[in-house]
Amino acid sequence: MKQADRNAKTQQIIKEAFIDLINEKGFNNLTVSDITRAAGVSRGTFYVHYTDKYELLTKIEDELVANITHALSENLDEPLTKHTAEEISGSTYRVFNKALNYVDSERITMRALFSPNGHPQFFNRIKNLVDVLFTDQLTANHGRFSDALPIDYTKEIALNSLLNIVRHWLDKDNPETPDELADILMRSRFIAPHELITFE
Amino acid sequence: MKQADRNAKTQQIIKEAFIDLINEKGFNNLTVSDITRAAGVSRGTFYVHYTDKYELLTKIEDELVANITHALSENLDEPLTKHTAEEISGSTYRVFNKALNYVDSERITMRALFSPNGHPQFFNRIKNLVDVLFTDQLTANHGRFSDALPIDYTKEIALNSLLNIVRHWLDKDNPETPDELADILMRSRFIAPHELITFE
DNA sequence: CCAGTTATTGAACAACTTGTTGAATAAATT
DNA sequence: AATTTATTCAACAAGTTGTTCAATAACTGG
Numbered sequence: 001m002k003q004a005d006r007n008a009k010t011q012q013i014i015k016e017a018f019i020d021l022i023n024e025k026g027f028n029n030l031t032v033s034d035i036t037r038a039a040g041v042s043r044g045t046f047y048v049h050y051t052d053k054y055e056l057l058t059k060i061e062d063e064l065v066a067n068i069t070h071a072l073s074e075n076l077d078e079p080l081t082k083h084t085a086e087e088i089s090g091s092t093y094r095v096f097n098k099a100l101n102y103v104d105s106e107r108i109t110m111r112a113l114f115s116p117n118g119h120p121q122f123f124n125r126i127k128n129l130v131d132v133l134f135t136d137q138l139t140a141n142h143g144r145f146s147d148a149l150p151i152d153y154t155k156e157i158a159l160n161s162l163l164n165i166v167r168h169w170l171d172k173d174n175p176e177t178p179d180e181l182a183d184i185l186m187r188s189r190f191i192a193p194h195e196l197i198t199f200e
Numbered sequence: 201m202k203q204a205d206r207n208a209k210t211q212q213i214i215k216e217a218f219i220d221l222i223n224e225k226g227f228n229n230l231t232v233s234d235i236t237r238a239a240g241v242s243r244g245t246f247y248v249h250y251t252d253k254y255e256l257l258t259k260i261e262d263e264l265v266a267n268i269t270h271a272l273s274e275n276l277d278e279p280l281t282k283h284t285a286e287e288i289s290g291s292t293y294r295v296f297n298k299a300l301n302y303v304d305s306e307r308i309t310m311r312a313l314f315s316p317n318g319h320p321q322f323f324n325r326i327k328n329l330v331d332v333l334f335t336d337q338l339t340a341n342h343g344r345f346s347d348a349l350p351i352d353y354t355k356e357i358a359l360n361s362l363l364n365i366v367r368h369w370l371d372k373d374n375p376e377t378p379d380e381l382a383d384i385l386m387r388s389r390f391i392a393p394h395e396l397i398t399f400e
Numbered sequence: 401c402c403a404g405t406t407a408t409t410g411a412a413c414a415a416c417t418t419g420t421t422g423a424a425t426a427a428a429t430t
Numbered sequence: 431a432a433t434t435t436a437t438t439c440a441a442c443a444a445g446t447t448g449t450t451c452a453a454t455a456a457c458t459g460g
Contacts, residue, residue, distance in 0.1 A: 001428080002428075002429090003427085003428055003429075003435065006428075006435090006436070010437085031416090031417060032417080032418075032419090033417070033418095041438095043439090044420095044439070045436075045437055045438075047419070048436075051419085116321050116324055120316040121316050124316055149384060149391060150384065152368065153365055153368065153384055153388065154391070156364050156365060157361045157364070157391060164356050164360040165353055165356060165357065168353065168356045184353055188353065188357060189392060190392045191349060191354070191392050192389060192391050192392045201456085202457075203406065203458075206406090206407070206456075206457075207406095207407080231445090232446080232447075233445090233446070233447095242408060242410065243409090243410085244408070244409060244411095244449095244450095245407075245408055245409075247448070248407075248408080252447085
């Protein structure tokens with residue numbers, strides 16, 4: 001085995017043990033000793049690769065963010081060349097679908113980080129990512145559908161609905177396929193949430 | 201000063217220092233020593249009142265949950281005696297208004313706990329609270345408005361929209377009054393969030 | 401006002417985690 | 431086979447944890 005592969009393999013073992021431990025006891029309650037014990041690796045080895053558990057977390061998150069950004073951006077400029085409602089809708093579906101398929105491939109890690117025992121800042125980072133990528137569409141449509149609700153609240157509703165659906169999906173034991181969830185996300189856009197909370 | 205008052209005062213000083221520190225460095229990064237130093241109190245005193253920082257957190261949360269439950273429940277049975285749409289709508293508004301006024305009175309604490317550096321489990325606890333209290337209304341209306349979206353996703357959208365609006369409101373520097381936010385919550389019920397995320 | 405109860409203080413304790421270092425060993429490279 | 435690189439293991443000081451205890455301070459009831 002090559003040196004590079006050897007490093008990669010060690011780091012992979014550490015990462016997997018780390019994600020397992022986040023699910024077991026939460027990021028904040030796990031120690032570097034916990035990680036190395038679970039990974040079957042010396043504590044010294046950990047500190048060769050990472051300065052602390054926060055850097056390990058950051059490196060994992062950075063990779064996820066880069067790939068999600070890529071998946072979301074890839075089809076994002078397409079709409080400008082599309083004209084019919086069907087073309088636009090299909091394009092939106094493909095953006096969701098592509099991103100969800102990647103998220104699904106990192107399901108265990110994503111679920112761990114999105115969980116209450118994971119890293120709330122990571123959820124916010126993804127939220128900010130989606131915000132920036134979709135911000136033009138958001139502001140452009142605001143006013144047409146919003147009934148003059150303040151723009152900041154409108155954005156909160158839209159972003160949180162989208163991302164909490166994904167979070168809920170990640171938490172499920174028998175989740176829908178990424179394709180099915182993309183479909184649910186498409187349909188969810190036409191539902192006013194609080195119509196469902198009334199006293200009728 | 202009476203003994204009971206003396207205890208209450210000490211605990212209040214500790215609680216205030218604790219909330220300040222959550223905002224400064226986050227719950228997970230603060231130590232008991234940090235709290236007692238900030239509170240100007242001996243570390244021994246802390247351990248007389250609380251076994252650790254988790255118990256302190258829990259006691260604060262329990263009080264908030266009890267009061268929010270009270271505020272939400274008080275007007276919740278009214279609708280059964282109401283008949284017109286205006287009566288029902290007014291009743292809903294009063295439930296929101298009452299709860300929001302209490303939350304506003306505990307704004308600094310609520311914001312600290314709801315923040316990413318606070319306690320995500322507390323947000324989930326409130327979410328569960330609202331879920332249980334409104335669950336009858338939720339299921340009753342499902343199907344009429346949902347376009348056959350799976351019930352679990354419908355609930356996620358409704359609960360997260362409601363609570364993230366409140367969270368966003370708590371984070372604001374110049375927030376609306378509780379009355380104004382109750383109005384925003386009422387109006388937000390008729391907005392389909394993802395209509396705003398399209399590629400048109 | 402005094403004696404008894406209760407709260408606070410400050411110091412000490414062992415156990416644990418942290419991040420660092422260095423020497424020995426093991427594995428890959430050339 | 432000699433060199434570079436990765437891993438291991440042990441030791442280190444510094445900080446936190448939760449507990450204990452004796453001394454001090456503050457309230458309480460008579």
